[in-house]
Amino acid sequence: MATEATTGPSPINKTAHPFTRGALEDLLSRRFFYAPAFEIYGGVAGLYDYGPPGSALHANILHEWRKHFIIEESMLELDTTIMTPSPVFETSGHVARFADWMVKDTKTGDVLRADHLVEGVLEARLKGDKEARGVAATEEAEVDPKKKKKKAVKTTAVKLDDVVVQEYETVLNQIDNYTGPQLGELIQKFNIVNPDTGNPVDEPVQFNLMFDSSIGPTGKIKGYLRPETAQGHFLNFQRLLAFNNGQIPFASAQIGRSFRNEISPRAGLLRVREFTMSEIEHYVDPLDKSHSRFPEVKDLKLRFLAKDVQAAGRSEISEITVGEAVASKMVDNETLGYFLARIYLFLSKIGVDHDRLRFRQHMANEMAHYASDCWDAEIETSYGWIECVGCADRSAYDLTVHSKATGKPLVARQNLAEPIVEEKETPEFNLKLWGKTFKGDGDRVKAIVNGLGEDGLVKLRDDLSKGPVEVSDANGDKFTITPEMVKIEKKTTKISIREFTPNVIEPSFGIGRIMYSLLEHVYWARESDAARGVLSLPPMVAPTKCLIVPISNQEVFQPLIKDISSKLRAAGVYARVDDSGASIGKRYARNDELGTPYGCTLDFASVQNGTMTLRERDTTDQLIGKVDEVVEVVKDLVFGQLDWEGACKKLPKYTGVQDV
Amino acid sequence: MATEATTGPSPINKTAHPFTRGALEDLLSRRFFYAPAFEIYGGVAGLYDYGPPGSALHANILHEWRKHFIIEESMLELDTTIMTPSPVFETSGHVARFADWMVKDTKTGDVLRADHLVEGVLEARLKGDKEARGVAATEEAEVDPKKKKKKAVKTTAVKLDDVVVQEYETVLNQIDNYTGPQLGELIQKFNIVNPDTGNPVDEPVQFNLMFDSSIGPTGKIKGYLRPETAQGHFLNFQRLLAFNNGQIPFASAQIGRSFRNEISPRAGLLRVREFTMSEIEHYVDPLDKSHSRFPEVKDLKLRFLAKDVQAAGRSEISEITVGEAVASKMVDNETLGYFLARIYLFLSKIGVDHDRLRFRQHMANEMAHYASDCWDAEIETSYGWIECVGCADRSAYDLTVHSKATGKPLVARQNLAEPIVEEKETPEFNLKLWGKTFKGDGDRVKAIVNGLGEDGLVKLRDDLSKGPVEVSDANGDKFTITPEMVKIEKKTTKISIREFTPNVIEPSFGIGRIMYSLLEHVYWARESDAARGVLSLPPMVAPTKCLIVPISNQEVFQPLIKDISSKLRAAGVYARVDDSGASIGKRYARNDELGTPYGCTLDFASVQNGTMTLRERDTTDQLIGKVDEVVEVVKDLVFGQLDWEGACKKLPKYTGVQDV
Structure with a gap:
């Protein structure tokens, strides 16, 4: 059952095999990461x-x-x-503008994202150019061809003019900078078609990226699933x-x-x-x-x-x-x-x-x-x-638009060391009449008046002297104010508090993106075998910190497993037991794939002497010590108080043949 | 600034004031619990x-x-x-049955939940009966009347027959047991109308409680927001x-x-x-x-x-x-x-x-x-x-219906100690032809055949001997099988593995419900003042474990605050500083409302001697000790290694006048 080297520590060589996405994806699926x-x-x-x-x-x-x-x-x-009523996203601009540009295949009706289409086609042409020029696209060779076929545009080796290459590269470097119509022009200019069918595509149109729904049994309250959490903070x-x-x-x-x-x-x-x-x-x-x-x-x-x-x-x-x-x-x-x-x-x-x-x-x-x-x-x-x-x-x-839409202040205040004395036009509201007339909209209409500024207030006073005046807000909602409702006068005010809208x-x-990128960065395969993947996740984020693995699934190990599990749990270390029938080597390999940084192995010596070995995932080095000593070392390793080098100074190297 | 008793520990009396929901809700809103x-x-x-x-x-x-x-x-x-395509909830039964019964006000069109309507009206009549009989509805008196008015049906003191009281109580004890038509009958029988308007209501109709949406740009994939997480497990x-x-x-x-x-x-x-x-x-x-x-x-x-x-x-x-x-x-x-x-x-x-x-x-x-x-x-x-x-x-x-709908096995296997020898009809599929004919549905059609049982397979063999046969699944989808596709024969099989669908x-x-109920259970007000609410949350769940409170917001306390904060953080205790200008008493009161179990107070003696006091929320008792001693005690209190009685044995009582 020897599957790991037993003669001294394995030298780690994390770049022995080139990275292949297919191998990582296969690991992540088999081990049910997702x-x-x-x-x-x-x-x-x-x-x-x-x-x-x-x-x-x-x-x-x-x-x-x-x-x-x-x-x-x-x-x-x-x-x-998450569920958010429509007015919030009308104010934030998401209803009007949170959209991507899509194009339709003119024959099949398939829908494609316009920028991804341009990007995919131009990248494929550049790759074809490289092939035609005999420059090996090394990074491509490393990617599992089966996986790649589905995702990228097929490459044909066609040499391009130097000027065209330059032009494509410039476009790709600012692919996020184009509007829909500009993407439409690029599609025309570069004769871009749907690579799956060879058919031309329509002009880009906008597609709003929010999922919509309806709140309550009446069907009258439109809701969206938030596309970000930010609005919940601002409100x-x-x-x-x-x-x-x-x-x-x-x-x-x-x-x-x-x-x-x-x-x-x-x-x-x-x-x-x-x-x-x-x-x-x-x-x-x-x-x-x-x-x-x-x-x-x-x-x-x-x-x-x-x-x-x-x-x-x-x-x-x-x-x-x-x-x-x-x-x-x-x-x-x-x-x-x-x-x-x-x-x-x-x-x-x-x-x-x-x-x-x-x-x-x-x-x-x-x-x-x-x-x-x-x-x-x-x-x-x-x-x-x-x-x-x-x-x-x-x-x-954000704070400004929501405040305007609701008439509710979203401001901070600061006590001024020196008060500011100002003379300014000040509206004085007849609150009773105001409330009776505008009811729930009272604050909004007040905000309209308060937002008029000096000149606006002067004009409103003049207009009101002639009779009722209609005002409107940013949404175009109209309200009629009568002369009885508000008196506008020049007043001297001493401002000792500064009011401002925070930035x-x-x-x-x-x-999820961080997690996937991290998985690509920590993945490698043992030099001995490209199929033996390892995820070198830092202990801090590793799903399981420590594997407890008895040399066999015999009953005799159960009390010791229970004891060690409970000691590690008390130390705050999340551990799992693998007492399946598989060989020790297979169980280690499984846990290398799961990114488990440490493994405690029990054999018959453990039952007799109360010792166990401690294995480190990346080096496959093993140390040995009394159960309590090892638990203490694992705890310090997991909580960043100790690195593996330090651990090697605390516990002697294990030289037996247990790790096979 | 004396707001707390300073002469010895306050006796705790958690029931000095009757519980009022209004006071709790006011606290939860002011302190922004929600x-x-x-x-x-x-x-x-x-x-x-x-x-x-x-x-x-x-x-x-x-x-x-x-x-x-x-x-x-x-x-x-x-x-x-969360977003789930419709077929999953069609299989689980949610599309057809995850609904409540609602009734419409025949004049205003207002929508009411049928069971809540019956419950609310009968409860109000029973309360009216009690009032008419002169029985004080004590629990009602304790509830904030302002809040109550909005939620419950208005009560009028009308005496009911003993038989009617009995009947209402029986209905209320099994209110969750009625179907929609039965609720309709109760509404008729007891002359129940919309209590807000006095108008009659329609017959109960079902309203599906799932939010729906549409996945992707085509509008063709219907999705629902899950009403529970369970289906994600089963799949x-x-x-x-x-x-x-x-x-x-x-x-x-x-x-x-x-x-x-x-x-x-x-x-x-x-x-x-x-x-x-x-x-x-x-x-x-x-x-x-x-x-x-x-x-x-x-x-x-x-x-x-x-x-x-x-x-x-x-x-x-x-x-x-x-x-x-x-x-x-x-x-x-x-x-x-x-x-x-x-x-x-x-x-x-x-x-x-x-x-x-x-x-x-x-x-x-x-x-x-x-x-x-x-x-x-x-x-x-x-x-x-x-x-x-x-x-x-x-x-x-759950596992059975999803397996049937998808044709994918959702089963566990057990090695049998004694193999079972059986003779049974066994279909043998022509896999190539099968795959070519049914493509993505292949597994489903296989599942139909495999699910026919002995008699069904015998009949299918007979039918196939006459020509192609049409079969259908639970959804009514139909498939045609030809004689070339499958051969059915009696075979002797030795079964050494038992396959079963787990329960x-x-x-x-x-x-959220647990959290709100808990808040009601832990809320009380100080005997001295019904407005001084306390949330006696166990340290384990309290939002903040320890308040750090300097006697004033002078600069001199900053280094000590920083030191204590970092010591508590290192001990894993989540603490917050309150160095606002409010009096100590006000700051304690605020943190009693937030349920913070412990408070460390710094005064000028702290700066000179490195001591601080430790206050317990419920008793308002205070102890004193060196900073490191107090941090150690707080840590043990928060992690359940020590109770307050134990803490009082470790640190001397504070008898000064700081806590005022």
Whole structure:
């Protein structure tokens, strides 16, 4: 039953075999990290279920996220609803604009996402060009051809003009920057057809990505499943501020499910219709976007891809410190820079390879008009660079639009050291009449009047002196005000409190994408056998921390297994027993695939002497010690108090033949 | 600034003030445990957001749940999608039957839930009868009248005949047992009208409680938001079994959001349209429903309300041991009994009052036809007895129907000690022709043939000898089989493996309901002042474990605060600082309302001597010690290693005047 080397420690060589996505996907499916949802019903594109190791890995990443962000910075956690009535997304702009451009195959009616079509076809042509020029597309050769066939456009070796190659590359470098009509022009210009059928496609049209439904039995209340958790934060701003005793800055945080009705989901966990996000909304004074903890991160070097570089069709990275990036105004402000650094630290901590992590700035057309700056943390995978975290300065946009739509203030207050004395037009409302006339809309109509400004108020006074006046809000709803309802007068006011709408810095994490990218980074195969996969997950996020494995499934081991299980549980270490009939080697291999970092093995010596061996996943090294000693070492390893080198100093090397 | 007694410990009297729901709801809203979702847009009935203390309490309950169930019993955790394609719920029966009966006001068109209408009106008449007889309805007097008015039907003091009172009570005791037409008859018989308008109502009609949507851009794939997480477990059964190395029994577990489009949500968190559930599906051999850990719980006494008692219109509790309940067959089997006990232990552990907890058995009409037994854990609140956990033996129903609908086996296998030799009709398929003809439906059509039984196979052989035969499945889909496709022959087979469909025992928890009920149980007000509410949450689930409170917000305390914060964090204790300008007494009061069990107070002596005081929430007792000693005691208190009495032995009583 010898399946592992027994003569001394195995030298680790994590790059002995080139990465193949097919092998990783096969492992993840066999070990039930995840699987297509409703698989026995044929599945639905873009919906996946997580099995036991996938759920645990996902939960552990979230646990670290909560510690790294929420607890470390005393953020205010929220849990808001997914089902959202339509007016909220009408205000936020999602009903009008949260859409992708799709094109229809003119003959089959198949629907394709316009940008993905352009991208796929141009990439295939460039690849064909390389082949024609005899340049081996090395990275392609590494990908399982069976898997690849389904996802990418078929390549034919056709040489292109140098000018065309240059043009395609420029387009691809700014593929996220095009509007629908521009994508339509590219499709025309480059003669792009549906690669599956060879048929031409229609002009791009918009498809809203929100799932809709109806709330209640009447069918009259339209609802959407949220495509992000952010609106739930903004709507609760006033309650959050009160909870924080009125103090600014502070942050709210939420972990929750969101939904996007993708046009044609592909790329496994990277583009799905239902996913877990974690979002932070950090509220700051627009006049002061400094961050008190910025000095702690300012010397950290990150890899930046700035917008001007991309707009020029290039992709060079500048590796500079966060301090330099903010000082040069490449990154707009300290708070934004602080969060980029914190995002980097989080992703590194859970095991993402920092050489395959970059921060890409949004280009002009990509970024919402109100945003002052936006960066994506992108992780490199076999699918290319994947946006895993967005980090945007959303200015005062969200709080302002919701306040306008509802007439409810969403503002913070600051006591001024020096009061400001002002003379200004002031409306005085006849509250009783106002309430009777406008009822539930009273606050909204007040907000319209209060928002008129000096000149507007003067004009309203003049108009009212002639009779009733009709006013309207941003939605076009109209209200009639009579002269009895409001008196407008110039008044002297002493302002000792400054009222302002906070700006919002928003780091937003796609946990499934981070998880999949991480799995690609930690996967490798033993030098001895390309089929023996290992997931070198850090203990912190590994689904199971320790495997307990008796040399056979005989009854004699049961009391010891029970004892060790309960000791590890008491130490807070999540362990699992594998007492199946498979050979020790097979059981180790299974747990290497599950990413379990440590294994405690029991043999007959354990029953007699109370010793057990401790195996480390990556090196397959084994140590030996008394049960209590080993439990203590495992605990320290799992909680980061000790590394394997340290463990080797605490316990003697095991030289027996047990690990076979 | 004296707001708390300073002369010795306050005697606790948790029942000095009668419970009023209004006072509790006011506290929960002010402290942002939860609030109506989209409040600034006017809200939507049945949708609530959790604020910081509510999210933390909710997360802590789930954390304990995961420890108590998943980790303790090595259950296999899952995380499956909410969005579900229609065929899944067509098979499970939800599309046809997951509905409530509603009635429409014949004039206004307002929609009411039929059973709630009958219940509300009869309860109001019984209350009126009591008033007319001069019996004070004591429990009513305790409820905030303002809140009550909105929710219940108005009472008029009218005396009823004794026979009528008896009849109403009988109906109310089995209100969950009526079908829609029966509710219609009750409405006729008792002249029930819409209490809000006085108008008659229509006949009850069914309203499906699932939210629906459409998946993808074509509009052709109908989807539903799951109303429970269970189907996600069943569909993955074969993968779960493989993960468990083929061994039975085992359990899968899932925590996740579910949705029910309630007709007229009411009663706050108790009836909502979106909620978090945690569900366990425990798979057992139908021939052996014993449980290996049953002996650990068999002597535990629970309060049972059996179905025959209810069917007789009564409501007496039998308080007997789980062992007796199973032995007498009142509870169907050991595994079901084991989970009832585990549910009881979990609810008690998090702070539910066990005298206000009972297990009610479902009556015949309430229970699904396939279930062999079902019990609800009900918790008593100001709204009455509330179903918080369901625990059903669902037999082989779910796995059987999904297997039939998809043609995929959902079965377990057992090696037989003695092989069984059988002679039986056996179909032998021409796989190539079969696949070519039926393509994706091949497995389903095979399942139809395999499911015909001995007689059916003999008949099919006869029919095929005459030419092609049409067969159909449960959905009515038809397929034509030709004689070339299958050969049916009598064969002798030796069966050494028994194949069976496991039965499922399902404990299903509504976490929001448990949380609200718990809040009612732990709420009380200080004897000195009915407005000074306290939430006596166990430390295990309290949102914040320890308050750090400097006597003033002067700069001098900052280093000490930082030091203590980091020491508590290192000890794993979640603490918050309150250095707002409010008086110490006000800050304590705020944290009593938040349920924070411990408070560490810093004064100028702390800065000089490195001491601090430790305050206990319920007694308001204070102890004093060196910072490190106090941190150690807090840690032991929070992790249940020490109770307050023990703490008083470790640290001296504080007799100064700091706590004022």
